[in-house]
Amino acid sequence: MEITLLYYLIPSLIMFCCGVYGFLTRKNMIAILISLELMLNAVDINFVVFNRFLFPGQMEGMFFTLFAIAIAAAETALAIAIIINVFRAVKGIDVRDLTKMKF
Amino acid sequence: MFSNVLIYFVVIPLIMLLGLALSRNMKQIRTVAVVGSSALIALSVWLLVDYLQLRAAGETAEMLYVGSWAWFKPLNINLAVGVDGISIAMLLLSSIIVFAGSFASWKIEPLPRQFFLWLILLSVGVFGFFISIDLFTMFMFYEVALIPMYLLIGVWGSGNKEYSAMKLTLMLMGGSAFLMLGIIGIYYHSAPEGGQLTMNLLEISRNASIDKGWQYFLFPMTFVGFGVLGAMFPFHTWSPDGHASAPTAVSMLHAGVLMKLGGYGCFRVAIYLMPEAANDLAWIFLILTGISVVYGAFSACVQTDLKYINAYSSVSHCGLVLFAILMLNTTAMTGAIMQMLSHGLMTALFFALIGMIYGRTHTRDIRQMGGLMKIMPFLAVCYVIAGMASLGLPGLSGFVAEMTIFVGSFQHTDMFHRVFTIVACCSIVITAVYILRVVGKLLFGPVQDEHHRTLTDATWWERLSTITLIICVAAIGCFPNFFSDLIKFTFNTSFAQLLGMN
Amino acid sequence: MDPIIPILILAIPLCMFLVLGLFGNKMSHPIAGILGTAGMGVTMVLAYITAFTYFFSGAPQFIDGDVHLQNIVFNQDWLQFTDSLVIRLGFLLDPISALMLVVITTISFMVHLYSNGYMRDHHGVWETGFQRFYAFLSLFSFSMLGLVVATNIFQMYIFWELVGASSYLLIGFYYTKPSAVSASKKAFIVTRFADLGFLIGILILSFYTGTFNFTDLTSAPVAGMDGVYQVSGETAAGIRNIFQTSAAPIFMGGSVMTWALVLIFMGGMGKSAMLPLHIWLPDAMEGPTPVSALIHAATMVVAGVYLVARLFPLYLMEVTSLDIIVVVGALTALYAAIVACTQVDIKRVLAFSTISQIAFMMVSLGVARPEFHHGIGYMAGMFHLFTHAMFKALLFLCAGALIHAIGSNDYTDMHGLRKYMPVTHITFLIGCLAIAGIIPFAGFFSKDEILTACFGNSMVWYIWMSFVAGLTAFYMFRLYYLIFWWKEHKIHEGHHAPHDQPWTMTLPLVVLAAISCVAGFVPFGNLVTWNGHNMFDHVSFLTNLENLDWSVAVISLLVAVAAIALATVMYKKENPMPERMRRLMPNLWRWSRNRFYWDELYMFITHKIIFNLICRPIAWFDRHIIDGSMDGMAYLAQRASYAIRGLQSGNIQMYVWVYLIGALLLGAVTVICLI
């Protein structure tokens, strides 16, 4: 049995769709963030896999993933800081409660 | 750059702005405003004298004191300045009204410093507009003059001021959008194929490279763009609301000077650069402006708010300006410029007086006032004089301007134009109706409200403000040939050939 | 002639206006009055000198053989429209302007003098605004003088407007009185409306002839006439061709020239209160009585006549326009005479009488044809203008004296005053005799010449005007008897008996009465004719008598005497005859009493039609349709933004969902396309 490119892409796709599902359905901001991480991760896998299967001599995909991880870390840290702040302000992190700045 | 005298028309107000920013109390603010506006008057009078001397010495260039400094090279945008008799007349008018306006807002409350700051910023725009001969610079100063209006009305106004300010600004901005389109269009056709594109009015008119098809598109754009500010029917409705809500000095400046930007722009940009389209399309706008003239006058007949009456009267009078400009002959256009001068002074006087009366009676409804002649004779007499100027009494400015327009317009060889002239003539009767109605109700008759009996007559600064304007109105009315010659020179030079005028 | 005197004639009243207007409040009342009167006196003397020099000096610039020339004393550019169309302020001296100078300054001086007494109550307390009154009088005098000496039609228009404005100010002198305010407004607006016609007429005329100058306009030769009006000063080159060719265009059934002339005449109709623009004049009586005497009897209201006379050679070229003038004049004359028979307010009677008399002058100009007695109608019109000014001013000043003494305008409050006010009585009687046309008073001669001119033109007009002349005699004597006779005057408890007024008021009466007695003997035919030619070879005191057409004169005398006799029978003593007459023709009486409901008609037109059907709808249209569409655009933008702002809810999950749908669709499309 040959483990081809597709075999890596399918789990990644499922992971991504899970992320989408979570993002759309959850109301807790942290849960949304977690879904986001899932999606990011799925994309990372794709980068790496494409790099490895199609352009084995180069390292673009790998570096892209590397940077994506760094940015994800930064973004998560900041998002969590905001979430904590929001929590302080409205005593909850349900996105439906955050309507102060609407319109 | 600073060797050119025209620059100082912008520099002085800028210095005034600085002075105002630094001033600490009412006294300093007034000092800055009075000194600055006096300096502007002095400058414009000096310019007038010097200009006449140059002309007398045989200077025949179209524009004098021309200067041009690069601003944005890639698009060939320059700060280009230059004046002819018309611009000088407008500069004179502006400086007089700024002067009178400063006195009229002697006791402005609240935030006097900010009020004067915005007012002077507005005048920067006005002066800049009249000295520029570069389309872009012109447009920029035009916008500079418009924006402060929003705050001046919105903050210091009365009545439904937010609504009025918003309406005025939005409608004028709408006009600017047309204008901008027109200006960009002109720019891209400003030179023959392969030539250096330019924004300079003189060069564009010299190149005469806008082909007729484009003129048909660009002329209405620019004419309507400026026409909105010139209160052309049906884009005039900002005027009644805007004027009614604006504070005194702003009404004065707006009706007196800013609306003239419209007429001046129509002439300087729309007609000057696109004479062929002007000739062919004039009839459309003649109908619109003809309607303005009569319609504004009729509307004024039934208003009860003093400022509304005056605003509609402005629609009528400014309609006459655009009407005459479209006649495309020397006499009518001279009349148009004189009408701008005349209407500027007269309407500023009106608004000053209305402001002063309103400041005392706290109402502008003519049904609630009466017999003011007994109570405040000075203001009442001034009001009668302003009214007489407005309805065209000989010896005051309105008459000479209107007659020049009518005679000039009637010299048009086209029957259509002559018939419309007669329609426009009818406005003199309607004007008499609404002016006398106001004068009769407001000033004459028995005193309507017993509380008004305790009111006082004008203070010295109010007297100064109104007398200045009255003297100017009378000066134009008594010595019209001086002004007519000043203005006419432009039409007798290259402009005449441009339009193929007789 | 040295231009200094003409300049002074205009400058002195103007200076008086400025001085009294600006500094009047700082002056005491007597000083203001004396200043004004003295200024006018000097002006009068200067005007006499000018007129005398013009008529009698024999200087070559004024007279050539037996022809009076037009002379432009000075002519200053005021506003240049085009090379040929220039408004100049100048001083044109010719027979009619010299005549008018005399008339205006004389009456004006009398009125200035008279006002010193009139503008005070019985205790010698000055009217408030006394200085202002004199300032306005001076302004009026200046404007009127400027009007008559105009060298071009636009100068005339300028002063025409100024005259209207000063009339406005003077009618509204008692500005706290609502009736005075509305009267002044009415006067101004009605005349403004007429002036619109005048202006349009000027525009048309100047468009076709290319000039404003009277000397150019009127020098056009009249086809088939030998009398070429002499021109001095400016050149008249080319005017013939212009006129010959430009008379051709036809507009709505008339040549444009006819239209222009009729429109110009419309201006005259307004100022001279011709039907149907007469409604302002009776109301104008709200002004102080001296003003009525000066403006609304003697000077301003004849400006229309003067205008037609000034352009008479032009009118001659378009005889249709002259016919229109005759019709308008004749109708007005009859109408005003009928109305005058039933009015109660003595000033209104005089006002309608004025309208009627001015209509006489108009008719006289209208029927004038050069081929009949050297255009006697023109001369008669001017002659009547002169005599009428004198006796009508006299009548008005008498009325002023009566009103001042009684404190009321209605004859019902007077009756039987002849014993109390003898001077007023006699002078009023002289005025009545003059206007009725009794020999040898002034009115006889002028009216007789008018009737002669009518006779020469058409029998219809002759009979018509003779009838009106009879009516004139009737209503004037009705007024006279009702004021001074009828029944004895009752003096109420605590009231002083009415008495003659101080000398400042009686002196003008006496002077004007004297003039009214002798003015008829002035040999007008040798002073004022349509082409400047003398009518008589030699003149003496009796020239006018010698040259009378006695057949006409006797008939008109008979008519006048008969009318006076009728008035005597009806009104000398209190009797029921007037009442019986009224019952005899109730409708005519009611219509006449209500001035044929013209005012109501105008009220209807202005308020119901113009205000309610034009102005209000337009204002409504502006506020709701035009402004509404602007607001509507703003409203639409606002609604649209409200509608779509839900999309921009800040709900990130919503965004993602929408984004995903879009992405999926795109993806699906891509996939399908690629397969």
Place this chain on the structure above:
Amino acid sequence: MESVGSIIMYFIIAVAIIVFSVLTVTTRKILRSATYLLFTLFATAAVYFMMDYEFLGAVQIAVYAGGIVVLFVFSILLTSRPGDNTEKLASRRRVLGLTAAVAMLLVAGYSLVSRCSMFVSRPEMGEIDMQQVGTALMGTGYGQYLLPFEAISVLLLACIIGGIVVARKR
């Protein structure tokens, strides 16, 4: 042809990824969700190792699994209140989310499967040593990433400052 071990290894990893991903988004307890995320991340790291990117796998474990998940756990502990953990999903919401996810899965999956290039097998590749990675990161030539590296460092700095500012108690 792969070795059987790696095939088995692959299936373990694939199943782990799928199962833990699904659990991450379906569990009701937020803390569990974070834990499943951790497992997903580990599985991802395993994929990287299988692809011979050891460095990347290490970074994934250190930064993601070690750093981010811990952050999540801390924040969950900080913000959760008793009873908060269970959140009931409205069925409409779930249907919407499910529709979107499934539709996505179908479209993307179909496009993947329908493409023959997806069936390439894994080519051979030499070991990537740390020096190569370091050079690529520190160089400015083609295929070298100094500028993004610096940008990332600035971003991280900004992030640190931002985090402090945002979370600071006022």
